[in-house]
Amino acid sequence: MKNFFKGNRLLVITILFFLVLVTFVDKNNLVDSWQVRQNIRALEDQKAYYLKKIAEDSAVLENLKDDDYLERFARENYLMKRTGETIYVVK
Numbered sequence: 001m002k003n004f005f006k007g008n009r010l011l012v013i014t015i016l017f018f019l020v021l022v023t024f025v026d027k028n029n030l031v032d033s034w035q036v037r038q039n040i041r042a043l044e045d046q047k048a049y050y051l052k053k054i055a056e057d058s059a060v061l062e063n064l065k066d067d068d069y070l071e072r073f074a075r076e077n078y079l080m081k082r083t084g085e086t087i088y089v090v091k
Contacts, residue, residue, distance in 0.1 A: 060073075
């Protein structure tokens with residue numbers, strides 16, 4: 001192995017230079033590519049979260065068209081009451 005490095009020193013230096021160039025210096029280097037992939041994964045997770053929230057909110061919006069559900073929703077979330085009622089909040 002030592003004889004290989006002695007005889008092909010220029011080849012080894014060229015390969016090392018190429019590896020450093022591809023890993024750190026190049027426009028499309030490996031470090032930046034890894035960071036972009038991490039960012040894409042995070043954005044895909046956010047996309048999935050917001051699509052789930054949209055589906056949940058769409059279901060609630062559809063249910064709010066029903067008067068009984070609308071009244072229950074208003075009472076639970078906004079502490080609304082009918083005339084003459086007393087509300088006790090228990091947590």
